[in-house]
Amino acid sequence: MLGKYSKHSNIFTLFIIMISVFVIISIFLPNKFLTVRNFQSMFSQIPEFGLLAIAMMLAMLTGGIDLSVVATANLSGIVAALVLTKYNIFQTGGYEEIYTILLAITAALIVSLICGFLNGVLVAYVGVPAILATLGTMGLFTGISIIVTKGYGIVGFPGKFLYIGSGTVFLIPIPMIIFIICVLAIVIIINRTTFGFSVFMLGSNPIAARFSGIRNENILIKAYMVSGLFAGIASIIMISRVNSIRPGYGEVYLLQAILVCVLGGVDPSGGEGNLYGLIMGIFTLQILQSGFNILSFSPFFKKVIWGLILILVMVINFYREKESPKLLKKV
Secondary structure (H helix, E strand, O other), X not given: OHHHHHHHHHHHHHHHHHHHHHHHHHHHOHHHHOOHHHHHXXXXXXXXXXXXXXHHHHHHHOOOOOOOXXXXXXXXXXXXXXXXXXXXXXXXHHHHHHHHHHHHHHHHHHHHHHHHHHHHXXXXXXXXXXXXXXXHHXXXXXXXXXXXXXXXXXXXXXXXXXXXXXXXXXXXXXXXXXXXXXXXXXXXXXXXXXXXXXXXXXXXOHHHHHHOOOOHHHHXXXXXXXXXXXXHHHHHHHHHHHOEEOOOOOOHHHHHHHHHHHXXXXXXOOOOXXXXXXXXXXXXXXXXXXXXXHOOOOHHHHHHHHHHHHHHHHHHHHHHHHHHHHHHHHO
């Protein structure tokens, strides 16, 4: 009962924080914040780091972490960009562009799955701690991206591909529609499948999971592959929105993804997390980001703020967990 109450209390607290941040910024910046254009801009940006946050959450639920999510997204995006700008085998008239776009998306997703598979193998079978394994692959994927592009950006994608990142359906940005579909998919995966149960079980107690018949190594590999896949989807949205890609793009998203997970109630030690809390954390962070953009805060100052918020949330969570045993004894 106490755990259930604590979980619901955390979600309620997050909801209050999100509403409070929204109200405060609306009061101080009504003419710039409360506009259709600003909300469309927010809904276009949320999917990018939102999908990376979900990817991070999956790794953290297993008791690990994936520091390579942004590097995976970058490498996947570069592969897609190369296909979009260099591939010209198909000569089918008006359909050539569509075939090329589908091929680019497929190539990006395959690369992201391979990146996730490599992370999973290093953690599950080689036994490298997740933080070190993904730190190493982050450098590997970034290095490959720099070698392939020689450090230069790739620009100039087909118009139909750019529609993915900038188009709208009934005023709703297409990236937000993709994000909603992905959220629904991950809800089903986590809450309605054996794999989802196994991920929580593994993160809570790996030994108990093994004795329950769960093949921990397989679950880890699958979790990191799904994490990589979400990073790949994020890469498609990224490059189609800005019509370019370069090595190192979106590095700030790594800190934001970790921050959103911790803010949303995902336990860094694994086995505990709530997607509703994560979504509220994503929206809270985006509201703050929008306010900072309107006020023209420098990217360096924003990094300082994200770092301070992350430290503050972790300190609060530490003392909250420290007090839990005392409350349990009283109950």
